[in-house]
Amino acid sequence: MSIDKENIRPTHITNKEWYYFHIELVVDPDFQQGSPSLFNSMEVDNLTWKTLIGNSLKTLHGIRGDACHFDILDKPKSKPVNRVIIRTQLEDKELFITSLTNYTFWVGLHLGSEFDTDGYLKINKQALYLGLLLNDF
Numbered sequence: 001m002s003i004d005k006e007n008i009r010p011t012h013i014t015n016k017e018w019y020y021f022h023i024e025l026v027v028d029p030d031f032q033q034g035s036p037s038l039f040n041s042m043e044v045d046n047l048t049w050k051t052l053i054g055n056s057l058k059t060l061h062g063i064r065g066d067a068c069h070f071d072i073l074d075k076p077k078s079k080p081v082n083r084v085i086i087r088t089q090l091e092d093k094e095l096f097i098t099s100l101t102n103y104t105f106w107v108g109l110h111l112g113s114e115f116d117t118d119g120y121l122k123i124n125k126q127a128l129y130l131g132l133l134l135n136d137f
Contacts, residue, residue, distance in 0.1 A: 016090055017089065018087050018088070018089065018130075019087070019089070019092075019126070019128060020085060020086070020087055020088075020126065020127050020128070020129070020132075020133050021086050021088070021096060021100070021123055021126050021133075022083065022084075022123070022124040022125040023053075023083065023084050023085075023086060023122065023123055023124065024082055024083045024121070024124050025044055025082040025107075025119055025120075026082075026119060026120055026121070026122045027042075027082075027107055027117050027118070028117040028118055031115075031117035038114060038115070039080060040079055040080050041079055041080070042079065042081065042082050042115070043081040044075070044081055044082055044084070044110075044111065045081075046075075049075075049084050049086075050072065052103075052110060052121060053070060053086065055103070055105070056099040056100055056103035056121060057095065057096070057099045059099070059103060060098060060099040060102055060103065061095055061098075061099055064095070068088065068089075068092045068095055068096070069088065069089060069092075070087060070092075070096070071086060071087045071088075072084055072085075072086055073086060073087055083124070085133055085134075087130070090128075093126075097123065097126075100121045100122075101122075103120065105118070105119060106119075107119040
């Protein structure tokens with residue numbers, strides 16, 4: 001069997017369709033220090049993450065933000081589960097950055113009234129490739 005070298009094309013991993021974010025839900029430090037056991041029991045599920053991120057996009061960018069697609073890829077296995085890695089389309093990168101960094105909310109509305117504190121979403125890291133985020137996760 002002979003190999004036709006003219007028809008072999010190199011394969012490159014150059015898919016620049018996606019952009020990745022490592023996001024953390026940050027609560028008021030007074031709450032974190034005043035109720036460490038409650039903070040350490042925090043667990044944000046995928047539906048809550050979708051709601052928080054979707055609300056931030058819609059609040060700051062209206063219908064354009066509401067139309068942005070994103071996927072939740074991973075979250076920590078041990079508590080507190082207040083971090084997540086998401087994937088979004090590269091052209092929506094700036095919308096995500098502005099909406100996530102400017103959105104604050106009452107945590108009790110999403111996690112239960114025992115979490116009586118304010119919170120915000122913090123972008124810990126962002127990258128064009130997923131592998132660059134996994135080391136810190």
